Amino acid sequence: MTHVSKRVFPLFAVGLMALSGASVAEEITFVSQGGAYQEAQAKAILEPAAKNLGLTLKQDSSPKAYPIIKTQVESGQVSWDVVDLPTGDCVRGQAEGLFEKLDPALIPNLAKLPAELKDDYMAGYISYSTVLAYRTDAFDEESAPKTWADFWNTKDFPGARSLRNLPRPTLEIALRADGVPADKLYPLDVDRAFKKLEEIKPEITTWWTSGGQSAQLISDGEVDMVQIWNGRVSAVQAAGAPVAFTYNDGILETNSLCVLKGTKHKDAAMKFVNEAISAKLQAALPMIIDYGPLNPEAFKEGTIPEERAAVLPSSPENMAKQAVLSAKWWASEEGVKAEERWLSFVQAR
Numbered sequence: 001m002t003h004v005s006k007r008v009f010p011l012f013a014v015g016l017m018a019l020s021g022a023s024v025a026e027e028i029t030f031v032s033q034g035g036a037y038q039e040a041q042a043k044a045i046l047e048p049a050a051k052n053l054g055l056t057l058k059q060d061s062s063p064k065a066y067p068i069i070k071t072q073v074e075s076g077q078v079s080w081d082v083v084d085l086p087t088g089d090c091v092r093g094q095a096e097g098l099f100e101k102l103d104p105a106l107i108p109n110l111a112k113l114p115a116e117l118k119d120d121y122m123a124g125y126i127s128y129s130t131v132l133a134y135r136t137d138a139f140d141e142e143s144a145p146k147t148w149a150d151f152w153n154t155k156d157f158p159g160a161r162s163l164r165n166l167p168r169p170t171l172e173i174a175l176r177a178d179g180v181p182a183d184k185l186y187p188l189d190v191d192r193a194f195k196k197l198e199e200i201k202p203e204i205t206t207w208w209t210s211g212g213q214s215a216q217l218i219s220d221g222e223v224d225m226v227q228i229w230n231g232r233v234s235a236v237q238a239a240g241a242p243v244a245f246t247y248n249d250g251i252l253e254t255n256s257l258c259v260l261k262g263t264k265h266k267d268a269a270m271k272f273v274n275e276a277i278s279a280k281l282q283a284a285l286p287m288i289i290d291y292g293p294l295n296p297e298a299f300k301e302g303t304i305p306e307e308r309a310a311v312l313p314s315s316p317e318n319m320a321k322q323a324v325l326s327a328k329w330w331a332s333e334e335g336v337k338a339e340e341r342w343l344s345f346v347q348a349r
Contacts, residue, residue, distance in 0.1 A: 027056040028265045028272055032084040034061030037289060041084070044284035049275035055268060066093070069260060073098045078262040081269040082276075087256045087327040090122040095331070100259040106270035109277045112295050116324050122256040123277050124294035126285065129252045129313035129322060130169050133233040133245035135159075138224040141244075145225055148177035148249045152200050159224030161200070162217050165207035167342040168335075169251040169325050170197070173227060176249045182323035190338050194345060207346060218243055230313050231290040250322035252313055254294060286312050 030046055032038040038061055050057035060080065062068055066089050072078045085093075093099050099121045104110055110118055117124030132151055134144050138159055145157045151173075164170050171193040172185055178196045180189070205223060208214045215232040217223045219241045233245045257276060259269045275281060282293035283303035292314030293299070299309055299316060309315040313322070329335050 025054055025056045026265060026268050027058055028081040028268050029058040029060055029079060030082045030084070030272070031060045031062065031065055031080050033063050033065075037291070040285060040289035040291075044288050045276050045281045048281055048284070049272055049278075052275055053268070053271055055272065065089075069093065069098055070096065073261050076262060078260050078264070080260050081263045081265050082272055083258050083260065084125055084255055085258060087122065087124070087254045088330055090256045090258045091327045091331040093258060094119075094121045098258075098261055100261050100263065100266060100269075102259065102273070103267075103270050106267060107274040107277075109274050109279075109295065112279065112297050113277065114294075114296070117254060117294050118256075122258050123273055125255050125257045125277065127252050127254050127292040127294055127314040128290075129230045129247060129250040129292075129318075130164075130173070130227055131230050131233065131245045131247055131250045132225065133218055133228045133236075133243055134225040135218065135221060135223075136242040136244050137221075144244065144246075146246055146248050148173050149179070151225060152177045152196070154200075154203050157225070160205045160222065161203050162206040162208055162214065162223045162226040163200075163204050164214070164227050165209050165346055167338050168330055169253070170227065171338060172251050172323060172325065173249070174200075176323070182249075185323050186326045186329050187334060188329060188338065190334065190341065194341065197345065230311075234290045234311065247313065247318040247321045250313065250318070251325050252292075252319065252322045253325045254327075292318075 032041060042059065046057060046059065065083060065085060069080065069083060072080060101120050102110065102123060107123065110123055113124050132145060132148065145151050150157050151161065171188055171190065174193040174196040175185055175189065178192060206217055208217060211229055211232045214226055214228045215236050218226045218228065219236045233243060236243050257273045259266065259273065263269050277295050279295050279297035279301050282295040282298035283301040285291060285293060286304060286308065292312040294314060296316065312318065
Protein backbone atom coordinates (compact mmCIF):
# COMPACT_ATOMS: atom_id res chain seq x y z
CA MET A 1 0.00 0.00 0.00
CA THR A 2 1.28 3.47 -0.83
CA HIS A 3 2.11 5.39 2.31
CA VAL A 4 0.52 8.78 2.60
CA SER A 5 1.48 11.13 5.40
CA LYS A 6 -0.67 14.06 6.41
CA ARG A 7 0.22 17.37 7.95
CA VAL A 8 -1.93 20.42 8.49
CA PHE A 9 -0.47 23.91 8.61
CA PRO A 10 -3.01 26.55 9.73
CA LEU A 11 -1.39 29.56 8.19
CA PHE A 12 -4.18 32.06 8.37
CA ALA A 13 -5.31 33.48 11.65
CA VAL A 14 -8.85 34.75 11.48
CA GLY A 15 -9.19 38.06 13.27
CA LEU A 16 -12.12 39.34 15.27
CA MET A 17 -15.30 38.71 13.30
CA ALA A 18 -18.72 40.16 13.45
CA LEU A 19 -21.05 37.93 15.43
CA SER A 20 -23.50 37.79 12.53
CA GLY A 21 -21.08 36.81 9.75
CA ALA A 22 -18.01 34.93 10.84
CA SER A 23 -15.91 33.41 8.03
CA VAL A 24 -13.11 30.88 7.92
CA ALA A 25 -10.11 30.57 5.65
CA GLU A 26 -10.50 28.35 2.61
CA GLU A 27 -8.43 25.16 2.84
CA ILE A 28 -6.46 23.50 0.07
CA THR A 29 -4.40 20.32 0.10
CA PHE A 30 -0.96 20.24 -1.51
CA VAL A 31 0.73 16.92 -2.26
CA SER A 32 4.41 16.18 -2.85
CA GLN A 33 6.91 13.37 -2.22
CA GLY A 34 7.72 14.04 1.42
CA GLY A 35 11.12 13.94 3.13
CA ALA A 36 13.69 16.72 3.11
CA TYR A 37 12.38 17.91 -0.26
CA GLN A 38 8.87 18.62 1.00
CA GLU A 39 10.18 20.10 4.24
CA ALA A 40 12.25 22.56 2.19
CA GLN A 41 9.23 23.38 0.03
CA ALA A 42 7.09 24.00 3.10
CA LYS A 43 9.53 26.54 4.48
CA ALA A 44 10.47 28.29 1.25
CA ILE A 45 7.28 28.16 -0.82
CA LEU A 46 4.21 26.43 0.56
CA GLU A 47 3.70 28.15 3.90
CA PRO A 48 4.53 31.64 2.54
CA ALA A 49 2.21 31.09 -0.44
CA ALA A 50 -0.68 30.07 1.80
CA LYS A 51 -0.06 33.02 4.11
CA ASN A 52 0.01 35.45 1.18
CA LEU A 53 -3.35 34.14 -0.03
CA GLY A 54 -5.01 33.81 3.36
CA LEU A 55 -5.46 30.07 2.93
CA THR A 56 -5.25 27.20 5.36
CA LEU A 57 -2.77 24.73 3.89
CA LYS A 58 -2.99 21.00 4.40
CA GLN A 59 -0.15 18.82 3.13
CA ASP A 60 -0.11 15.17 2.17
CA SER A 61 2.84 13.24 0.82
CA SER A 62 3.17 10.13 -1.28
CA PRO A 63 6.20 8.91 -3.25
CA LYS A 64 3.78 7.34 -5.74
CA ALA A 65 0.87 9.74 -5.91
CA TYR A 66 -0.31 9.01 -9.45
CA PRO A 67 -2.52 5.97 -8.72
CA ILE A 68 -4.12 7.83 -5.82
CA ILE A 69 -4.84 10.81 -8.07
CA LYS A 70 -6.40 8.51 -10.66
CA THR A 71 -8.59 6.84 -8.05
CA GLN A 72 -9.75 10.15 -6.58
CA VAL A 73 -10.68 11.68 -9.92
CA GLU A 74 -12.34 8.59 -11.37
CA SER A 75 -14.37 8.02 -8.20
CA GLY A 76 -15.38 11.66 -7.91
CA GLN A 77 -13.95 11.73 -4.37
CA VAL A 78 -11.28 14.40 -4.86
CA SER A 79 -9.56 15.40 -1.62
CA TRP A 80 -6.29 16.72 -3.08
CA ASP A 81 -6.07 20.05 -4.87
CA VAL A 82 -2.53 20.85 -6.08
CA VAL A 83 0.04 18.13 -6.78
CA ASP A 84 3.79 18.30 -7.36
CA LEU A 85 4.67 15.51 -9.78
CA PRO A 86 7.43 14.43 -12.14
CA THR A 87 6.50 16.18 -15.36
CA GLY A 88 6.03 12.84 -17.09
CA ASP A 89 3.18 12.03 -14.71
CA CYS A 90 1.58 15.38 -15.51
CA VAL A 91 1.73 14.56 -19.23
CA ARG A 92 0.26 11.12 -18.59
CA GLY A 93 -2.49 12.59 -16.42
CA GLN A 94 -3.50 15.07 -19.11
CA ALA A 95 -4.10 12.21 -21.52
CA GLU A 96 -6.26 10.47 -18.92
CA GLY A 97 -8.27 13.59 -18.04
CA LEU A 98 -7.04 13.84 -14.45
CA PHE A 99 -6.17 17.55 -14.33
CA GLU A 100 -7.91 20.89 -14.70
CA LYS A 101 -6.89 23.25 -17.47
CA LEU A 102 -4.86 26.06 -15.91
CA ASP A 103 -6.42 29.52 -15.97
CA PRO A 104 -3.85 32.12 -17.10
CA ALA A 105 -6.01 34.87 -15.61
CA LEU A 106 -5.50 33.34 -12.16
CA ILE A 107 -1.90 32.28 -12.86
CA PRO A 108 -0.23 35.30 -14.49
CA ASN A 109 3.20 33.98 -13.46
CA LEU A 110 2.79 31.29 -16.11
CA ALA A 111 3.86 33.92 -18.61
CA LYS A 112 7.29 34.03 -16.94
CA LEU A 113 8.01 30.34 -17.56
CA PRO A 114 9.79 29.26 -20.76
CA ALA A 115 7.47 27.57 -23.26
CA GLU A 116 9.08 24.14 -22.86
CA LEU A 117 8.41 24.21 -19.10
CA LYS A 118 4.63 24.62 -19.19
CA ASP A 119 1.48 23.80 -21.08
CA ASP A 120 -2.27 24.18 -20.64
CA TYR A 121 -2.40 21.71 -17.75
CA MET A 122 0.89 22.06 -15.88
CA ALA A 123 3.31 24.68 -14.61
CA GLY A 124 7.02 23.95 -14.31
CA TYR A 125 8.02 24.02 -10.64
CA ILE A 126 11.53 22.76 -9.83
CA SER A 127 14.49 21.27 -11.68
CA TYR A 128 17.37 18.88 -11.21
CA SER A 129 19.97 17.59 -13.63
CA THR A 130 21.75 14.43 -14.63
CA VAL A 131 25.41 15.37 -14.84
CA LEU A 132 28.86 13.88 -15.36
CA ALA A 133 30.89 13.59 -12.14
CA TYR A 134 34.47 12.41 -11.70
CA ARG A 135 37.08 11.78 -9.04
CA THR A 136 39.58 14.61 -8.70
CA ASP A 137 42.21 12.16 -7.44
CA ALA A 138 41.95 10.39 -10.80
CA PHE A 139 41.84 13.52 -12.98
CA ASP A 140 43.09 17.04 -12.51
CA GLU A 141 41.00 19.94 -13.78
CA GLU A 142 42.68 20.04 -17.19
CA SER A 143 42.60 16.31 -17.88
CA ALA A 144 39.11 15.66 -16.48
CA PRO A 145 36.23 14.47 -18.68
CA LYS A 146 34.04 17.43 -19.53
CA THR A 147 31.51 15.96 -21.98
CA TRP A 148 29.75 12.66 -22.60
CA ALA A 149 32.00 12.22 -25.62
CA ASP A 150 34.89 12.24 -23.13
CA PHE A 151 33.08 9.66 -21.01
CA TRP A 152 32.92 7.39 -24.06
CA ASN A 153 36.62 8.05 -24.85
CA THR A 154 38.27 5.31 -22.82
CA LYS A 155 41.70 5.86 -24.35
CA ASP A 156 42.17 9.47 -23.27
CA PHE A 157 40.01 9.18 -20.15
CA PRO A 158 40.73 5.78 -18.60
CA GLY A 159 39.02 4.52 -15.47
CA ALA A 160 36.00 2.70 -14.10
CA ARG A 161 32.63 4.03 -15.23
CA SER A 162 28.99 3.79 -14.18
CA LEU A 163 25.71 4.64 -15.91
CA ARG A 164 22.13 4.51 -14.73
CA ASN A 165 20.10 1.37 -15.37
CA LEU A 166 17.25 3.30 -16.96
CA PRO A 167 16.82 4.60 -20.51
CA ARG A 168 15.69 8.06 -19.37
CA PRO A 169 17.94 10.06 -19.76
CA THR A 170 20.68 7.56 -20.60
CA LEU A 171 19.58 7.48 -24.24
CA GLU A 172 19.89 11.27 -24.37
CA ILE A 173 23.38 11.01 -22.90
CA ALA A 174 24.41 8.47 -25.55
CA LEU A 175 23.19 10.73 -28.34
CA ARG A 176 25.04 13.71 -26.88
CA ALA A 177 28.17 11.53 -26.79
CA ASP A 178 27.56 10.75 -30.46
CA GLY A 179 27.47 14.42 -31.38
CA VAL A 180 23.75 15.19 -31.50
CA PRO A 181 23.21 18.87 -30.55
CA ALA A 182 21.13 19.55 -27.44
CA ASP A 183 18.41 21.29 -29.44
CA LYS A 184 18.18 18.43 -31.97
CA LEU A 185 17.71 15.52 -29.57
CA TYR A 186 13.98 15.02 -30.08
CA PRO A 187 12.51 12.90 -31.41
CA LEU A 188 15.23 10.59 -30.11
CA ASP A 189 17.01 8.42 -32.67
CA VAL A 190 16.61 5.30 -30.54
CA ASP A 191 18.58 2.99 -32.85
CA ARG A 192 21.49 5.40 -32.87
CA ALA A 193 21.39 5.76 -29.08
CA PHE A 194 21.47 2.01 -28.45
CA LYS A 195 24.26 1.58 -30.99
CA LYS A 196 26.32 4.16 -29.10
CA LEU A 197 25.54 2.46 -25.78
CA GLU A 198 26.79 -0.86 -27.15
CA GLU A 199 30.19 0.82 -27.63
CA ILE A 200 30.56 1.76 -23.97
CA LYS A 201 28.71 -1.21 -22.46
CA PRO A 202 31.84 -3.38 -21.90
CA GLU A 203 33.44 -0.50 -19.97
CA ILE A 204 30.55 0.00 -17.53
CA THR A 205 31.43 -1.65 -14.23
CA THR A 206 28.08 -0.91 -12.58
CA TRP A 207 24.63 -0.01 -13.87
CA TRP A 208 23.25 1.84 -10.85
CA THR A 209 19.63 1.62 -9.79
CA SER A 210 19.27 4.31 -7.10
CA GLY A 211 20.56 7.78 -6.38
CA GLY A 212 22.17 6.54 -3.20
CA GLN A 213 24.09 3.88 -5.10
CA SER A 214 25.41 6.39 -7.64
CA ALA A 215 26.66 8.61 -4.81
CA GLN A 216 28.29 5.69 -3.00
CA LEU A 217 30.09 4.52 -6.15
CA ILE A 218 31.83 7.85 -6.74
CA SER A 219 32.28 8.70 -3.06
CA ASP A 220 34.04 5.42 -2.25
CA GLY A 221 36.16 5.51 -5.39
CA GLU A 222 34.62 2.37 -6.88
CA VAL A 223 34.33 4.30 -10.12
CA ASP A 224 36.27 7.24 -11.53
CA MET A 225 33.34 8.79 -13.37
CA VAL A 226 29.58 8.44 -13.16
CA GLN A 227 26.22 9.64 -14.45
CA ILE A 228 24.60 11.19 -11.37
CA TRP A 229 22.04 13.75 -10.20
CA ASN A 230 23.41 17.16 -9.26
CA GLY A 231 21.94 16.99 -5.76
CA ARG A 232 23.57 13.65 -5.06
CA VAL A 233 27.03 14.72 -6.19
CA SER A 234 26.73 18.03 -4.30
CA ALA A 235 26.09 16.03 -1.13
CA VAL A 236 29.15 13.87 -1.84
CA GLN A 237 31.26 17.01 -2.26
CA ALA A 238 29.89 18.50 0.96
CA ALA A 239 30.94 15.33 2.79
CA GLY A 240 34.52 15.95 1.68
CA ALA A 241 35.03 13.37 -1.06
CA PRO A 242 37.45 14.34 -3.88
CA VAL A 243 34.74 14.70 -6.51
CA ALA A 244 33.78 17.34 -9.07
CA PHE A 245 31.09 17.57 -11.74
CA THR A 246 30.13 19.57 -14.79
CA TYR A 247 26.83 20.79 -16.20
CA ASN A 248 28.26 20.48 -19.71
CA ASP A 249 25.97 18.08 -21.62
CA GLY A 250 23.67 17.84 -18.60
CA ILE A 251 20.08 16.69 -18.99
CA LEU A 252 17.70 18.90 -17.03
CA GLU A 253 14.52 17.29 -15.68
CA THR A 254 11.58 18.92 -13.98
CA ASN A 255 8.67 18.51 -11.64
CA SER A 256 5.48 20.40 -12.40
CA LEU A 257 2.36 21.52 -10.57
CA CYS A 258 -1.08 20.32 -11.62
CA VAL A 259 -4.60 20.90 -10.27
CA LEU A 260 -6.80 17.84 -9.84
CA LYS A 261 -9.90 17.56 -12.00
CA GLY A 262 -12.97 18.02 -9.84
CA THR A 263 -11.29 19.91 -7.00
CA LYS A 264 -13.76 21.79 -4.82
CA HIS A 265 -11.26 24.64 -4.49
CA LYS A 266 -10.41 25.28 -8.12
CA ASP A 267 -9.81 29.03 -8.01
CA ALA A 268 -7.85 28.84 -4.75
CA ALA A 269 -5.73 26.03 -6.19
CA MET A 270 -4.97 28.09 -9.30
CA LYS A 271 -3.97 31.08 -7.19
CA PHE A 272 -1.77 28.84 -5.07
CA VAL A 273 0.04 27.59 -8.18
CA ASN A 274 0.61 31.21 -9.17
CA GLU A 275 2.22 31.99 -5.81
CA ALA A 276 4.32 28.82 -5.88
CA ILE A 277 5.90 29.75 -9.21
CA SER A 278 6.42 33.40 -8.32
CA ALA A 279 9.99 34.64 -8.63
CA LYS A 280 10.24 35.54 -4.95
CA LEU A 281 9.22 32.15 -3.57
CA GLN A 282 11.04 30.21 -6.27
CA ALA A 283 14.23 32.03 -5.30
CA ALA A 284 13.89 30.88 -1.69
CA LEU A 285 13.91 27.13 -2.37
CA PRO A 286 17.51 26.70 -3.62
CA MET A 287 18.77 28.46 -0.51
CA ILE A 288 17.61 25.37 1.41
CA ILE A 289 17.98 22.44 -0.99
CA ASP A 290 19.77 21.67 -4.28
CA TYR A 291 16.86 22.11 -6.69
CA GLY A 292 16.73 24.87 -9.25
CA PRO A 293 13.83 27.30 -9.71
CA LEU A 294 12.06 27.27 -13.07
CA ASN A 295 10.93 30.89 -13.06
CA PRO A 296 13.98 32.61 -14.61
CA GLU A 297 13.08 35.81 -12.77
CA ALA A 298 14.06 34.06 -9.52
CA PHE A 299 17.70 34.69 -10.34
CA LYS A 300 17.00 38.44 -10.51
CA GLU A 301 15.44 38.68 -7.04
CA GLY A 302 18.75 39.25 -5.27
CA THR A 303 18.12 36.24 -3.04
CA ILE A 304 20.46 33.75 -4.73
CA PRO A 305 24.15 34.73 -4.50
CA GLU A 306 26.28 34.30 -7.63
CA GLU A 307 28.26 31.46 -6.08
CA ARG A 308 25.04 29.62 -5.26
CA ALA A 309 23.58 30.19 -8.72
CA ALA A 310 26.74 28.73 -10.24
CA VAL A 311 25.93 25.28 -8.84
CA LEU A 312 22.19 25.27 -9.56
CA PRO A 313 20.91 23.34 -12.58
CA SER A 314 18.55 26.05 -13.83
CA SER A 315 20.76 29.12 -13.63
CA PRO A 316 20.92 30.87 -17.01
CA GLU A 317 24.58 29.91 -17.43
CA ASN A 318 24.00 26.24 -16.64
CA MET A 319 20.74 26.00 -18.60
CA ALA A 320 22.66 27.07 -21.69
CA LYS A 321 24.93 24.03 -21.36
CA GLN A 322 22.14 21.48 -21.09
CA ALA A 323 19.21 19.86 -22.84
CA VAL A 324 15.76 19.78 -21.26
CA LEU A 325 14.34 16.26 -21.12
CA SER A 326 11.11 15.93 -23.10
CA ALA A 327 8.57 14.24 -20.85
CA LYS A 328 6.13 14.36 -23.75
CA TRP A 329 8.43 12.27 -25.95
CA TRP A 330 8.90 9.69 -23.19
CA ALA A 331 5.13 9.50 -22.75
CA SER A 332 4.66 8.86 -26.47
CA GLU A 333 4.43 5.44 -28.12
CA GLU A 334 8.07 5.75 -29.19
CA GLY A 335 9.13 6.47 -25.62
CA VAL A 336 7.24 3.48 -24.27
CA LYS A 337 8.91 1.23 -26.86
CA ALA A 338 12.33 2.61 -25.87
CA GLU A 339 11.61 1.72 -22.23
CA GLU A 340 10.74 -1.84 -23.26
CA ARG A 341 13.84 -2.14 -25.45
CA TRP A 342 16.05 -1.10 -22.54
CA LEU A 343 15.23 -4.27 -20.64
CA SER A 344 16.61 -6.40 -23.46
CA PHE A 345 19.69 -4.20 -23.73
CA VAL A 346 20.74 -4.46 -20.08
CA GLN A 347 19.93 -8.15 -19.79
CA ALA A 348 22.09 -9.07 -22.80
CA ARG A 349 25.46 -8.76 -21.11
